[in-house]
Amino acid sequence: MAIKTQSSAIEGLDNLELGGVPQEPRARRIARTAWAAAWPKLLAVAIVIVLWQLVVATGWKSYVLKGPTVVFPTLWGLMHHRLLWQAVGITLRRAAIGYALALVIGSVVGAVVARVPPLRAGVGSIITGLQVMPSIVWFPFAIILFGLTTPAILFVMVLGAAPSIANGLITGVDYTPPLLLKAGKTMGLRGFNLYRYLILPASLPAYVAGMKQGWAFAFRGLMAGELLVLIIGQPSIGVLENNYQDLDFFAGATSILIIILIIGIAVDTLFTSADRAVRRRRGLLEPGAA
Amino acid sequence: MSMSSGRLTPPESPPGASAFPNLTIVADRAAAGAPAAVRLTEVCKVYGQGRAALLALDKVSLSVAPGEFVCLIGASGCGKSTLLSLVAGLDSPTSGQIETAGLKVSLMFQEPALFPWLTAARNVELALRARGVPKAQRRAQTQELLETVHLGGFGDKRPHELSGGMRQRVAMARALAQDADVLLMDEPFGALDAMTRDLLHEELERICAERTLTVLFVTHNVREAARLGDRVVVLSSRPGRVIEEYDVPRGGDRAEDSRDVAELASTMTARLRQEMRRHGD
Numbered sequence: 001m002a003i004k005t006q007s008s009a010i011e012g013l014d015n016l017e018l019g020g021v022p023q024e025p026r027a028r029r030i031a032r033t034a035w036a037a038a039w040p041k042l043l044a045v046a047i048v049i050v051l052w053q054l055v056v057a058t059g060w061k062s063y064v065l066k067g068p069t070v071v072f073p074t075l076w077g078l079m080h081h082r083l084l085w086q087a088v089g090i091t092l093r094r095a096a097i098g099y100a101l102a103l104v105i106g107s108v109v110g111a112v113v114a115r116v117p118p119l120r121a122g123v124g125s126i127i128t129g130l131q132v133m134p135s136i137v138w139f140p141f142a143i144i145l146f147g148l149t150t151p152a153i154l155f156v157m158v159l160g161a162a163p164s165i166a167n168g169l170i171t172g173v174d175y176t177p178p179l180l181l182k183a184g185k186t187m188g189l190r191g192f193n194l195y196r197y198l199i200l201p202a203s204l205p206a207y208v209a210g211m212k213q214g215w216a217f218a219f220r221g222l223m224a225g226e227l228l229v230l231i232i233g234q235p236s237i238g239v240l241e242n243n244y245q246d247l248d249f250f251a252g253a254t255s256i257l258i259i260i261l262i263i264g265i266a267v268d269t270l271f272t273s274a275d276r277a278v279r280r281r282r283g284l285l286e287p288g289a290a
Numbered sequence: 291m292s293m294s295s296g297r298l299t300p301p302e303s304p305p306g307a308s309a310f311p312n313l314t315i316v317a318d319r320a321a322a323g324a325p326a327a328v329r330l331t332e333v334c335k336v337y338g339q340g341r342a343a344l345l346a347l348d349k350v351s352l353s354v355a356p357g358e359f360v361c362l363i364g365a366s367g368c369g370k371s372t373l374l375s376l377v378a379g380l381d382s383p384t385s386g387q388i389e390t391a392g393l394k395v396s397l398m399f400q401e402p403a404l405f406p407w408l409t410a411a412r413n414v415e416l417a418l419r420a421r422g423v424p425k426a427q428r429r430a431q432t433q434e435l436l437e438t439v440h441l442g443g444f445g446d447k448r449p450h451e452l453s454g455g456m457r458q459r460v461a462m463a464r465a466l467a468q469d470a471d472v473l474l475m476d477e478p479f480g481a482l483d484a485m486t487r488d489l490l491h492e493e494l495e496r497i498c499a500e501r502t503l504t505v506l507f508v509t510h511n512v513r514e515a516a517r518l519g520d521r522v523v524v525l526s527s528r529p530g531r532v533i534e535e536y537d538v539p540r541g542g543d544r545a546e547d548s549r550d551v552a553e554l555a556s557t558m559t560a561r562l563r564q565e566m567r568r569h570g571d
Contacts, residue, residue, distance in 0.1 A: 010440050010489045017453035183403035186378055186396055187468060188420040197416055201407045282406040283450020 106165025168210010172203025369530030411445030
């Protein structure tokens with residue numbers, strides 16, 4: 001009887017402590033966060049269009065500068081050309097391959113460097129050094145090595161992105177809470193298991209942040225590469241941009257910029273939602289935060 | 291385990307200690323050759339080297355019998371947590387010996403130290419996995435352990451969705467999942483409110499009785515020590531030394547507000563203050 005009384009007291013206390021916050025339905029939460037993420041972007045786009053139209057209205061460089069009313073129809077027209085989609089396809093494929101390579105190489109380097117203290121001191125600073133090198137300075141080197149080929153572009157993408165990814169992982173490993181390490185060790189997690197079940201999952205938030213930053217570097221490298229390394233028979237976003245520049249075709253060049261921006265924002269949204277999912281699972285997001 | 295040592299009054303015992311008939315002050319139990327679950331012999335721990343060296347533990351000898359619940363109390367800097375780390379094998383003593391008779395030891399902290407990316411059930415299950423329990427049995431055992439701490443319905447919650455007391459109970463289930471014979475607890479209820487702590491004291495008592503666990507429980511709360519322990523060991527500060535041991539008779543009213551517990555608590559408080567004054571000079 002005594003035990004019964006006690007367990008009901010403890011269960012009652014549990015219910016009291018958890019009872020406070022009503023759970024929001026999943027569908028509603030997704031709709032709310034999607035809207036919360038979308039409206040600032042839509043607003044920003046609207047502001048840019050208005051400012052752009054204002055500049056056009058002043059007549060500044062009116063012989064080349066065209067307003068949204070000219071550029072958007074051009075963009076719409078381009079979207080009905082197979083060539084644009086072919087170019088987008090080639091660019092996205094390069095993005096995927098280059099980023100995947102960077103992800104593998106960055107992760108392996110990060111994991112090894114985080115584990116081996118002597119490498120840590122030496123390679124760690126090289127990684128940081130690589131991160132501050134603008135991707136464009138690598139192209140002469142890459143072109144000498146690989147010629148005007150896709151591998152030259154991928155090479156620069158990897159050099160740009162892998163250090164960020166490696167650094168993210170290293171930071172994550174470094175910031176694994178010592179208390180959790182203690183708990184894991186008392187539990188009997190050792191060696192590889194300690195990595196698999198504790199250190200790697202604990203590093204995930206910093207790793208995802210590194211992957212996000214890595215994507216930004218990879219995409220910059222890719223765009224720079226596509227403007228410099230023009231490969232015959234391989235129309236890409238960069239090739240189109242380059243052509244429109246040669247043709248002095250402002251509306252076309254601007255349309256391509258808009259497409260690049262859209263790709264960038266779309267991928268960033270993926271990373272942001274991955275990041276938020278990781279943080280939500282760990283209770284690192286404030287309830288109701290956008 | 292009955293504590294049958296004679297009533298000895300150590301030279302430094304506070305005035306009036308003998309006025310409490312329920313107390314037995316025990317000296318140098320480690321010297322007696324009784325079988326022990328945990329035995330520390332002249333354990334020293336020094337941190338750092340040379341002039342910056344800090345003596346954290348100084349010749350601590352302590353023996354804990356199987357099934358015994360021993361509380362360690364002391365002011366800051368008494369090396370309580372160091373002592374538990376040494377017994378848990380997370381660190382090794384500078385000199386002296388620690389024997390755990392081949393028993394399995396698990397450690398609980400003031401923070402639940404649950405893995406925040408895993409649900410409550412997964413946290414418990416990981417401990418089972420770490421000790422090699424086959425997958426087929428893990429699910430049922432996890433559920434059983436969660437039910438032991440009255441959290442059967444909360445297995446799919448993540449730590450941040452639980453209250454502090456509930457998290458600490460998940461941590462307890464995880465510690466039990468390690469199938470340890472010796473449970474080391476480092477101020478496990480220190481961060482909880484009094485009401486929750488009171489309920490968890492009862493829970494811990496019940497679980498220890500069900501599983502015949504040997505417990506080494508560190509606290510700075512004298513009432514908690516008097517409430518839970520079969521024996522209370524008082525440590526001095528900087529360096530940590532065993533300065534006194536009190537037997538707490540079994541049976542009787544062990545509620546935290548009972549007369550027996552209050553009397554023992556005030557005796558220990560007096561002893562601790564005496565120790566603190568020593569550092570004030």
